Amino acid sequence: LAHGAGGKASQTLTDAVFLEAFRNPLLEPLSDQAVFGIGNARLAFSTDSYVVRPLFFPGGDIGDLAVNGTVNDLAMAGARPLYLSAGFILEEGFPLESLTRVVASMARAANAAGVQIVTGDTKVVERGKADGCYLNTAGIGVIEHPFALTADAVKPGDAVLISGPIGEHGVTVMLARGELDIDSDLCSDTAPLHGIVADLLTAVDGVRCLRDATRGGVATIVNEIARAADVAVVFDERAIPMRAEVRGAAELLGIDPLYLACEGRFVAFVEGAQADAALASLRAHPLGTGAAIIGRVVADPPGLVLLKTEFGGTRIVDVLIGDPLPRIC
Amino acid sequence: MEGVVQGVGFRPFVYSLAKSWQLSGVVGNNSLGAFVELEGSEDAVAGFQRDLRLQAPPLAVIDRVTAREVTPTGLQTGFRIAGSQLARLGQTQIAPDCATCADCLRELTDPDDRRYGYPFINCTNCGPRLTIVQDVPYDRPRTTMAGFPMCEPCRREYDDPGDRRFHAQPVCCADCGPRLRLSGFEGGPGEVIAKVAQLLREGQIVAVKGLGGYHLAVDATSDRGTRTLRQRKHRDEKAFAVMVSDLEMARSLAEIAPADELLLTSPARPIVLVPRREPAGLVAAAVAPGQRQLGLMLPYTPLHVLLMREFAGPLVLTSGNVSEEPIAFLDGDARQRLGGIADAFLTHDRPIHLRVDDSVARSFRGEPMLIRRSRGYAPRAIRLPVTAARPVLGCGAELKSTFCLAQGDSATLSPHLGDLKNYETFRSYADGITHLSRLVGISPVVVAHDLHPDYLSTKHAQELAESGLELAGVQHHHAHIASCLVDNGSPGPVIGVAFDGTGYGTDGTLWGGEFLVADLVQARRAGHLAAVPMPGGESAVRQPWRMAAAYCAQLAATPAVAQRYPREWEAVTRLAGSGFAAPPTSSAGRLFDAVACLVGVRDEVSYEGQAAVELEQLANQAARGWYQSEIREFGEMPFQIRGADLVAAVLADLERNVPAADIAMRFHRGLALSIADGCQLIRETSGLGTVALSGGVFQNVLLLELAVAHLERRGFKVLTHRRIPANDGGISIGQAAIAATRDAGSADAR
Ligand SMILES: [Fe+3]
Ligand SMILES: [Mg+2]
Ligand SMILES: [Zn+2]
Ligand SMILES: [Zn+2]
Incomplete structure (x- = not known):
């Protein structure tokens, strides 16, 4: 396990199929976005598809999720997002009013994020396919600062920060499926993050790497970074911010909140000495009032993420393969 | 000679045996074990060979003797002992750590002996082994005794083939050996031990460095002391083990059957689970809250012996x-x-190289049954009923993890390691594989692992595969049954009943109430408990009330416990019905949880298996009646036993105000009956007449006794666990046996 759970043995589909076929230096790092120069400009380019179910949930829907998701992938490279594309795959019979609602929500999100949707495409597929509506967005942004934000820049001694309480999007979407009939005030945390990122990059120059904690949650993305940088990350269980409703719902569902998706939170790896300044900058932004320092980077054991529990124990936080199934015999 | 023949007084034994038969020649250690060259009359050689096995020293285990003729020299040069050879050719066996022997005890308490009162006395027949060995061959410089140069008198004993301490690697005395230390106190061993006993009598908590790790000691009769210990350790309910000075003290606290006595006094000195006397007498309530059993052990190091003499009460x-x-x-x-738990530290300066926990055992039908195989047993080799073509590593499970190294027909099961999710434990596991591989001289080529993709042991196996080792996946319950086959020296095929908490099935769902037709190559799922959803996955393990809700949802029943969870019950019931975050499981352990909750044993547990253990202890064996559950057959598909029928019967009895203790008994009888019925169904189609019972649920001796009785009455031969734990501690050896058998088969085919 020296190089992380599963290691190369559990080579992902991405590695085995896509990287194999498309291999090039820009793709190689397999980040959420590619960064390259054209003329004097440094650009970031990213794409993502959205297949969330249900399409509408408290605090958002598939439309603003698709805009914010791609905006955030650009933001994580420190880019200012400029232009987006939108691709729609619609199931035959998908109600027009639903489509209108999704599109209106996309327009609102794009306005709020200061981006324009400048190109697009629509396909209709047979009934029974596409769960009503699938979306794809791609985006281009411009990088206007000198920092290279990459996973392998992370070093022992760095602090790990989170921009706000975790798991709200993941729990909200699960509860919105309606099977559980649980009342809750929870909303998705979906939000565009380039503003708070720009503030952070202005405030401190020791930011090493940023990553939005989407699929697989904080646990999964931090594992990816620990492996890429060949370092260990140690979380402090008590420091991880979480709303009581998220904790309660996660407990009910038996899901570790560290694996719950967020759509408006990001993890920042910052040089240790600048951790407090970074935290102050995050908290000064409306999207970062709940920010916290949740852990630190150490040299050993490389590739692993550990959690210091309340009683001082040390638990391995690994990447889960598939749905979490109990391991207790 | 192969087996446990090093560091157990084997060479001096051979030396005196050869002398008594007037043979000349040489005896020595090599990396296969020990070798002897004999020259003398044919009768004498034959007599020697016979006595070799009959009179071998107590700790020696001779697995195999290979003999061939060599040309006689004709010289009667006498018999000598050769030093260790450093060749590393094959397997040697390091002996397990062993309780202080009778000879050493006598010296320890003899005021005229030069080791009188010395807390680290040992000889070739006893003392530390596995815990101090750093490398092989087993010689003092490769142990943690390397830093203690022997004094002249010790050296003389060490060099004298006629002495009990000849080549006893940890041999030492007060002049040259390890010293006892008590934090913040100066004095000789006698004064230190007197002081510690005084601290204990005052109710203080003392950390005591033992053989394989540190213990925390507190006066077992002090309720305040034991309660404080619980608080500081954050251990709410799980019972504490108690050391007693001797059998007499053990008998004053518990019922000690002859088999328990044998276990208690065996050189391995495990913790033995025995029925406590009622009323429990001296022992404080907080030692084993709500338990009808006590875990007792006798002193196993000279330090414990001295401390118990001085303290003179249960500890x-x-x-x-x-x-x-x-x-x-x-x-x-x-x-x-x-530091935050103990008020004082009683330590010494002999380092522990390998962490080894105390073993835990109980007796079943007059035979020992190991629950945790660790100190005193590991790393003694276990004979496999097959011969591995290539060396195999079994990576084990996740929670009660062990690993196993197998080569030829010999398997070495690691000491108990624990929950791999804990990073410290995981490191012991990964490092332990490397260390034990060196000690036993097995470099695995094939790596067997569980099918659960998220077990850290599975991931570790995959990691090892990257360096070229061959992977072999083994289904969890197949491994359980294989471990039982190995324990009984049988290759199968058998009807395997594997009842446990949960394990990953070949269909990707969670199994745990399985009837398999299995041998050491393959397993077919012939039947199982009908699946129920496990609402909230792992949280349903911590909260048995969720399993009660899942079963009650199937029966459309609302039991009394629902009122204790006014908000959550409804949500969990819906979760169970939704199929979301509620993986289906055929687990027998979860069925126990549901019943334990419904009869009021407990709604939530603080350690694994707690509800089931307490349900077993609650059962009133004098109660009459039993429950029955329907077996549904599906042609070629596995039959299903409706656990919900048992739950329905429990609910009906609760309605009628039948006492919980009677319900618990009827449930046990009902499940045992289902086991027998299931096996009978399989016998009809397969013709198999032998049943192997495995999995953690069969640590429940009430269920085990009932199941065995039913099966034997119906003419089955029944295999149960003895040396290998029925729980997940046995998974690794089951995996290794299966992988070895498969590999041997494909080697034949090649
Ligand atoms: Fe198991
Ligand atoms: Mg993305
Ligand atoms: Zn001895
Ligand atoms: Zn000495």
Whole structure:
């Protein structure tokens, strides 16, 4: 396990199929976005598809999720997002009013994020396919600062920060499926993050790497970074911010909140000495009032993420393969 | 000669045996074990060979003797002992750590002996082994005794083939050996031990460095002391083990059957689970709250012997750790981790190289049954009923993890390691594989692992595969049954009944109430408990009330417990019905949980298996009646036993105000009956007449006794566990046996 759970043995589909076929230096790092120069400009380019179910949930829907998701992938490279594309795959019979609602929500999100949707495409597929509506967005942004934000820049001694309480999007979407009939005030945390990122990059120059904690949650993305940088990350269980409703719902569902998706939170790896300044900058932004320092980077054991529990124990936080199934015999 | 023949007084034994038969020649250790060259009359050689096995020293285990003729020299040069050869050719066996022998005890208490009162006395027949060995061959410089140069008198004993301490690697005395230390106190061993006994009598908590790690000791008769220990350790309910001075003290606290006595006094000195006397007498309530059993053990090091003499009462001696952490064994680490728990530290300067926990056993039908196989047993080799073509590593499970190294027909099962999710434990596991591989001289080529993709043991196997080792996946319950086959020296095929908490099935769902037709190559799922959803996955393990809700949802029943969860019950019931975050499981352990909750044993557990253990203890064996459950057959598909029928019967009895203790008994009888019925169904189609019972649920001796009785009455031969734990501690050896058998088969085919 020296190089992380599963290691190369559990080579992902991405590695085995896509990287194999498309291999090039820009793709190689397999980040959420590619960064390259054209003329004097440094650009970031990213794409993502959205297949969330249900399409509408408290605090958002598939439309603003698709805009914010791609905006955030650009933001994580420190880019200012400029232009987006939108691709729609619609199931035959998908109600027009639903489509209108999704599109209106996309327009609102794009306005709020200061981006324009400048190109697009629509396909209709047979009934029974596409769960009503699938979306794809791609985006281009411009990088206007000198920092290279990459996973392998992370070093022992760095602090790990989170921009706000975790798991709200993941729990909200699960509860919105309606099977559980649980009342809750929870909303998705979906939000565009380039503003708070720009503030952070202005405030401190020791930011090493940023990553939005989407699929697989904080646990999964931090594992990816620990492996890429060949370092260990140690979380402090008590420091991880979480709303009581998220904790309660996660407990009910038996899901570790560290694996719950967020759509408006990001993890920042910052040089240790600048951790407090970074935290102050995050908290000064409306999207970062709940920010916290949740852990630190150490040299050993490389590739692993550990959690210091309340009683001082040390638990391995690994990447889960598939749905979490109990391991207790 | 192969087996446990090094460091157990084997060479001096051979030396005197050869002398008595007037043979000349030489005896020595090599990396295969020991070798002897004999020259003399044919009768004498034959007599020697016979006595070799009959009179071997107590700790020696001779697995195999290979003999061939060599040309006689004709010289009667006498017999000599050769030093260790450093060749590393094959397997040697390091002996397990062994309780102080009778000879050493006599010297320890003899005021005229030069080792009188010396807390580290040992000889070739007893003392530390596995815990101090750093490398092989087993010689003092490769143990943690390397830093203690022998004094002249010790050296003389060590060099004298006629002495009990001839080549006893840890041999030492007060002049040259390890010294006892008590934090903040100066004095000789006698004064230190008197002081510690005084601290204990005052109700203080003392960290005591033992053989394989640190213990925390507190007066077992002090309720305040034991309660304080629980608070500081964050251990709410799980019972503490108690050390007693002798059998007499053991008998004053518990019923000791002859088999328990044998276990208690065996050189391995495990913790033995025995029925406590009612009323429990001296032992404080907080030692084993709500338990009808006590875990007792006798002193196994000279230090324990001296301490128990001085303290003269039952002493809680529990693992030195906080809650889920593994037991501390390094001095600095222990200071740090136990500093907030212990009021004083009783330590010494002989380092522990390998962490080894106390073993736990109980007796079943007059035979020992190991629940945790660790100190005193590991790393004694276990004979496999097959011969591995290539060396195999079994990676084990996740929670009660062990690993197993197998080569030829010999398997070495590691000491108990614990929950791999804990990083410290995981490191012991990964490092332990490397260390034990060196000690036993097995470099695995094939790596067997569980099918659960998220077991850290599975991921470790995959990691090892990257360096070229061959992977072999083994289904969890197949491994359970294989471990039982190995324990009984049988290759199968058998009807395997594997009842446990949960394990990953070949269909990707969670199994745990399985009837398999299995041998050491393959397993077919012939039947199982009908699946129920496990609402909230792992949280349903911590909260048995969720399983009660899942079963009650199937029966459309609302039991009394629902009122204790006014908000959550409805939500969990819906979760169970939704199929979301509620993986289906055929687990027998979860069925126990549901019933335990419904009869009021407990709604939530603080350690694994707690509800089931308490349900077993609740059962009133004098109660009449039993429950029955329907078996549904599906042609070629596995039959299903409706556990919900048993739950329905429990609910009906609760309606009628039948006492919980009677319900618990009827449930046990009902499940045992289902086991027998299931096996009978399989016998009809397969013709198999032997049943192997395995999985953690069969640590429940009430269920085990009932199932065995039913099966035997119906003419089955029944295999149960003895040396290998029925729980997940046995998974690794089951995996290794299966992988070895498959590999041998494909080697034949090649
Ligand atoms: Fe199991
Ligand atoms: Mg993305
Ligand atoms: Zn001895
Ligand atoms: Zn000496």
